[in-house]
Amino acid sequence: LPERRRPPSLADVARGARVSLATASRSLDPASTHPISEATRRRVHEVAARLGYRPNPMARGLRTQRLWTLAVVVHDISDPYFSEVVRGASAAASEAGLPTMVCSSEQTPGIELKNIAMLRQTRVAAVLFAGSGLADTNHERKIAALAREIDSYGGTVVALSPRSERWPAEVCDNRGGAAAAARHLLELGHREIAIVTGPHHVRSSMERVAGYRDVLSEAGIHGEIVEGAFSGESGERAAAELLAAGSRFTAVLVANDAMTMGVLAELRRQGVRVPEEVSVVGFGDIPAVRYLTPALTTVRVPLAKIGAAGVRRALDLLGGTDRGPRVRVHPVELVVRQSTAAPCPSRG
Amino acid sequence: LPERRRPPSLADVARGARVSLATASRSLDPASTHPISEATRRRVHEVAARLGYRPNPMARGLRTQRLWTLAVVVHDISDPYFSEVVRGASAAASEAGLPTMVCSSEQTPGIELKNIAMLRQTRVAAVLFAGSGLADTNHERKIAALAREIDSYGGTVVALSPRSERWPAEVCDNRGGAAAAARHLLELGHREIAIVTGPHHVRSSMERVAGYRDVLSEAGIHGEIVEGAFSGESGERAAAELLAAGSRFTAVLVANDAMTMGVLAELRRQGVRVPEEVSVVGFGDIPAVRYLTPALTTVRVPLAKIGAAGVRRALDLLGGTDRGPRVRVHPVELVVRQSTAAPCPSRG
DNA sequence: TTGAAAGCGCTAACAC
């Protein structure tokens, strides 16, 4: 039978150091501006260390009206794109001594709302939105209302993907990355370029598509467009659709790596060789793409870095030390591997 | 400027319903055994609903000495094996109205310890260990000590992978699954079978290897063994090692899918055709393997289901309604796809 | 069946 011994409380420390509760609290609080004699402070620290004192987060939270915990909200934790962001955020948070919560909405707006309401209820210190916003006024309005509540209890909100809400943000250069991908195909000599997008109402997809279009339309190319759902399965469907439509594309730009995996699988299934017959470019550079065949040319997004930057930003915001621009854009980089090559003369 | 209006407290509800705090609390607590008149109860519920009352988790936590939050501890959140478990757990928790925390140790025992200490500090209601234990007495002793502390404040601990600690567990049939995989190769006619294991001190790896051996040694086969690290990269290295050793294996059993992806990549790089020259079997059936070439024959582990079962078990344990065996073993299933075939007569 | 009241452990306003 485990003994239910209470862990030492601040009162124990105060008693041990022969000071008042207030003095003990102030000595232990690194952010306190209240003057404390060095001797007292040291004594309190010693006793605290000896007793193994650790503040009770719930008591502190009840008093400060804020739970010192970070939360990351994702559309789908099984998407490696998000797992990487979570990994970066969770490492940075744990570094700062804060626990991390993860809420996955399973791609369902209703669940997302429910999750955020729960976080608001719990009064987490910061909520990082890893997924981008949906261009759905109604849903965005509800999210914004919850975010305001989080703000009003002193919590903070940070975006890690494009959002209509004017929150502080650490995002990647979706448009620039997509443009670089398109330019790469152009430079290889492709002229018949298809595009597989994410859902049309998802902002990060919109930005990437805009990047592709910037470049293609400048070159006078009107690439065929198929809408996917950011999942591997939808990538398969999209490729099948392009092939069935008899499109003569020699290259395809895909708006994320998960879909790209599906596209490659379907092309192979239908006997279309990559890159000999069709070049393929992804977006994200999630870890799994290293093991695809052929190795994928894709836009590398510094996912873990963005997660970590989001945590640091949240901490700065909470500490009132946030400087710099509201939106920080992290550069991306096209990584050329084996899935792209000059177009095959027999196609197109 | 956001107004800092307080959300309604229990006191507001009590006042609105013209009852005492105690009565309001009891009316709202579904688990309360205290008798309450039906009229009062209804009145309180009405007022609570009208006011949009939601209990403050921190106040409740301070009082009950437990934060009503679940935590999942993983070795690496970027490993799809664990993301799937987390997805299942987080969905089940959110279903039950509980937030979920995720702690990733980045494969580092020290970080794992730090994370668990943090969870203990935060007094989460339940900690689910998704990763299996390490056969390291010292580390396991420290973990066990923290788990006892969690127990002693009334929290609960559940294992989702094999562990030496005698915790309640929801695990998959590692040994049986591995045996089925080995049997499959045997039935196809393979006799030269190599094995790529996980780290030798990781218990889930040990169990899988035991399953392979059960079957192979019964057939009088001594498969060559290479130790990997459960990562894609280590799979590449393992395959390179086997090939370099001039081993004449016609099939290889790999202890998890992440490594299998690396194995396939390396075999391809070295021009070894799968399954014509070498058959490959994985373990886990993570989503990404659907898109490998060739499609992977692997042991399907009900990852999300195990995560969800872990949450339910934790809730039962907390509610004192846990029945059934301490360790529940979830069956696995060999999924035969295209990476296995009868051995090539020219090899071996 | 209801209510009064005592805290849970901590912070911060207000004395001194």
Next chain:
DNA sequence: GTGTTAGCGCTTTCAA
């Protein structure tokens, strides 16, 4: 530079 004290919002005796 230190101490006293009043809560934060809730659950749970104990008393009626």
